[in-house]
Structures are given as C-alpha cells and as structure tokens.
Amino acid sequence: MExxxxxxxxxxxxxxxxxxxxxxxxxxxELEQITINDIAERANVNRGTIYLxxxxxxxxxxxxxxxxxxxxxxxxxTNESGQGITFLVTDLAPVFHYFEExxxxxxxxxxxxxxxxxxxxxxxxxxxxxKEKLAKQNLQxxxxxxxxxxxxxxxxxxxxxxxxxxxRPHSSQYMAEQVRKLYEKNEIFxx
Numbered sequence: 001m002e003x004x005x006x007x008x009x010x011x012x013x014x015x016x017x018x019x020x021x022x023x024x025x026x027x028x029x030e031l032e033q034i035t036i037n038d039i040a041e042r043a044n045v046n047r048g049t050i051y052l053x054x055x056x057x058x059x060x061x062x063x064x065x066x067x068x069x070x071x072x073x074x075x076x077x078t079n080e081s082g083q084g085i086t087f088l089v090t091d092l093a094p095v096f097h098y099f100e101e102x103x104x105x106x107x108x109x110x111x112x113x114x115x116x117x118x119x120x121x122x123x124x125x126x127x128x129x130x131k132e133k134l135a136k137q138n139l140q141x142x143x144x145x146x147x148x149x150x151x152x153x154x155x156x157x158x159x160x161x162x163x164x165x166x167x168r169p170h171s172s173q174y175m176a177e178q179v180r181k182l183y184e185k186n187e188i189f190x191x
Contacts, residue, residue, distance in 0.1 A: 017043040027108040038052035110161045126153035
C-alpha cells in the first residue's frame, strides 16, 4: 500500500514538473516552436516519461487547460463561505486571488496567440454560471439574461486578460473592488 502512495506522489510531482515546464515554454514561444525535447529538458525528465502521460504537446495543452478549468470550477463551487458560485458575482476578491496564485498558467494562456480555445472555454464557464445566478435573481431590468451574462463574462475576461498580460499592475483585492464598481456603475452587477 505504501509503494502505491509513493508512486502516486512521484507521478503527481512528475506531471507538475512537466506542466510547469510546458507553461514556461508556452509563455516564451508559440506552441509550434515547442518540442517534446524542450519540455523534457526543462522538466528534467526524459521524452518517454512525457509520452507516458500525454500523447503529444497538443494533448498536454488540452489536459492543462482542462485541469485548470476544473480547478477553477471546484474553487468557485467550494469556497469558505459556502455560497458556491454566488461569490463569483458578489465577491471578486477570492477570484482574483485564485488567478494571481495561478499566474503562470493564466499568463501563458492569455499571452500566447494560439489560446482562443482556452479563452472560449473560460468564457463559456463564466457566462453559464453568471446566467444561472442572474436567472435565480429574476431581475426585471429589461435586459435579456443570456446577453447580460455574456456581457458580464466578456467584460470580466477582458479585464482579467489586461491584468495578467500587464504583469498584475494592481493587487488582486484592488482589481476585485474596481471590477465590482464597474459592474455596479453600469447597472449590470446583480446584488
């Protein structure tokens, strides 16, 4: 039983090293320019180890995006306050803090030209959750719930992308407060 735990930990550490190396390379150059050898050298593993876990660099990118989106979903649905997705709308500080803690991933995703897949999946995640929150509030604003959710998600992702690509010029707390004020000012922020 102990051997399995040690093996699992080694696998986790190896995958973390591979992912970190890949993200570092991905933030430095285009995906087409990255080779499995580059990733292996940066992660300090051999090529075969990478192929044990991923079929190719595209599979690695896809699994990396999927893993981070799942972590974001779990983070948003299991926060300390027990409010679930509600805090995504009412308290942006933990959300910006999460993005700050995972800066390497989000920086790589937003600064690389080939990341429309990531942006699209993040947009879908944000808008679906905002739409659910808006529908529960039954607002009588005259604004279509789906359009409002898409608008809010697009605005949030645009601000997030600006913050990440400009190397976080403000604290996560400041960003959360400013985005909330922007939403309130434009009367698109549900209360």
